[in-house]
Amino acid sequence: MGLVWMVAAAVAAVLASWAFNALVYLVWRPRAITRQLRAQGVGGPGYRFLAGNLAEIKRLRADTAGAALDVGNHDFVPMVQPHFHKWIPIHGRTFLYWFGARPSLCVADVNMVKQVLSDRGGLYPKNLGNPHIARLLGKGLVLTDGDDWKRHRKVVHPAFNMDKLKMMTVTMSDCAGSMMSEWTAKMEKGGSVEIELSHQFEELTADVISHTAFGSSYEQGKKVFLAQKELQFLAFSTVFNVQIPALRYLPTEKNLRIWKLDKEVRTMLMNIIKTRLATKDTMGYGNDLLGLMLEACAAEGGHNPILSMDEIIDECKTFFFAGHDTSSHLLTWTMFLLSTHPEWQEKLREEVLRECGSEVPTGDMLNKLQLGQHVPTRNSEVIRPCVAHSEECGFGS
Ligand code: HEM
Structure with missing residues (x-):
């Protein structure tokens, strides 16, 4: 008793x-x-x-x-x-x-x-609050602070060096070129052709990131991307739900799917990284974001890599998460604005043809294109699109 x-x-x-x-x-x-x-x-x-x-x-x-927004209303x-x-x-x-x-x-x-x-x-430490989104990103640059952030930054920064980025513009224009060939093929079939641009840009930016981040391992990279995207969808679908900590550990249908996808992403990324490390003596690390990151990691840390395997995996996830929607939405918005301002289409087309002729623009040519960097808004303020990386995080500067 x-x-x-x-x-x-x-x-x-x-x-x-x-x-x-x-x-x-x-x-x-x-x-x-x-x-x-x-x-x-x-x-x-x-x-x-x-x-x-x-x-x-x-x-x-x-x-x-x-x-729906009225066309002239931003x-x-x-x-x-x-x-x-x-x-x-x-x-x-x-x-x-x-x-x-x-x-x-x-x-x-x-x-x-x-x-x-x-x-x-x-x-102001970073704090996402939502555990599913935190899991999606892991402890990559976007969510790290202080000394951890500096350590990650040392490894990731060389991958965003301007010369390296310029080299990647060839891959970017190749991806854009193949998207446009598909449009041309559709148009050549005749009849009216309707293209849903936002979807096209989602595909294009996914392609560009998969190629620039994983180079020769592009196919596996694309699979990682698709799994990440589903994880992102599941994570965001819970953003406005009341978070009860215990529910996170229950084997609900959604949780089971999240755990499975998370495991798949991790396994696929680990395999890509292991293959790189195994072939580095004969093939080098590679000139893509992953290769440049692994190289910087080895150079900084010697026998004790400065980032662990898990941290490199988290940085790979971060590239997809941070680089995809941002770039695709910016492209869609730009196209929308150009479609509502045909006079700007004319000016920009004229500038591109003047500076690049009939060649595909290269990284060096981009600096000569001044108009796109200073587009006056309706109330005559001057906006500089996409300065986030030079001003906020120093990427590319
Ligand atoms: C139009 C496209 C983009 C915009 C507007 C944008 C915007 C931003 C902003 C505002 C931040 C700062 C966030 C903060 O400190 O809270 C940031 C950070 C970051 N972005 Fe981007 N981004 C773009 C494209 C990309 C791409 C393509 C990648 C990689 C492939 C990328 C990777 C990152 C990373 C890793 C960080 C964290 C940097 C750090 O904390 O040191 N972004 N971005």
């Missing part, structure tokens, strides 16, 4: 401590954080037990899903982030909102954003 009482007491103690922690996390902490920030003048939509503001975000997103925020569009006029450009019980600070003031992004003192 004594033993039964002891077990019952132990179970009760564990449950009480669990309930206490849950109460602190779900009730006391949100109240304390809200109070502290209110005292500093930062308001926001109130916290709701467990779900925070997720229900409202989901509802607002559902209301705008499927809506204001996409009300559609892609309707919650910010609603809250900023009410709570100002800096406010607190809740991803479940996780506090998030929206900073929509450009100067404050600059301050946060340019901070190098470690005041």
Whole structure:
């Protein structure tokens, strides 16, 4: 009987401590954080037990899903982030909102954003919160901080050296060339031809990354990409769900699929890397992103590679994640703008023909193309597309 009482007491103690922690996390902490920030003048939509503001975000997103922007209207925020569009006029450009019980600070003031992004003192560590997305990226550059970030950076940076990138432009133009040959073939068949550009650019950028990252191992690289893309879809489908930690470990249908894909990605990348390492004496590491990364890793670390196999795998995942949607959406948006501004199509075509003649543009020729770098917007501001890598992370600079 004594033993039964002891077990019952132990179970009760564990449950009480669990309930206490849950109460602190779900009730006391949100109240304390809200109070502290209110005292500093930062308001926001109130916290709701467990779900925070997720229900409202989901509802607002559902209301705008499927809506189409007017052709002349570039204001996409009300559609892609309707919650910010609603809250900023009410709570100002800096406010607190809740991803479940996780506090998030929206900073929509450009100067404050600059301050946060340019901070190098470690005041704003990277933190994705969503475990599925964190797993998707692993501990690659995008999610590492401090000394770890510097160590990764040493290995990844040489791969983005301007001369190496220029060499890769041949691969890029080859990929673009074969996409355009397919268009030409379709058009030669006659009749009206409709091409869904955003899909085409998704394919093109996937091809370019697979080739530039994995060179001769392109076929396997493309398979990694497809598995990564499905993982990304599954991870993002949970972004606005309440995250209950225990659910992450349950063998639900979605979790089983995520675990399987994750394992596949890891195994495929490990095989590509092992093959490279095994053939390096005869074939070299290779001039693609992976080869350049492995070379820098060996040069920096000697017998103790500066990055482990898992960390190199995470950097490969990061290339796909960081480089795919960014590049394909930029291309789609550029084409959309050009289609609505035929006068700019003319100017740019004229410049390309003047500088490159009938040749396929090379990396060196790109510097001569000035117009595309300084396109005036409707209100005459000057925008410089895609400076993120020279200003934010120094890639290519
Ligand atoms: C139009 C295309 C692109 C845009 C607009 C873009 C934008 C950005 C931005 C804003 C950051 C900084 C993120 C932060 O610090 O929170 C970043 C980082 C990064 N990007 Fe890109 N990117 C593009 C293409 C690519 C491509 C093609 C790759 C690789 C194949 C890539 C790999 C990375 C990596 C590894 C980082 C992390 C750098 C670091 O922390 O040191 N990106 N990108």
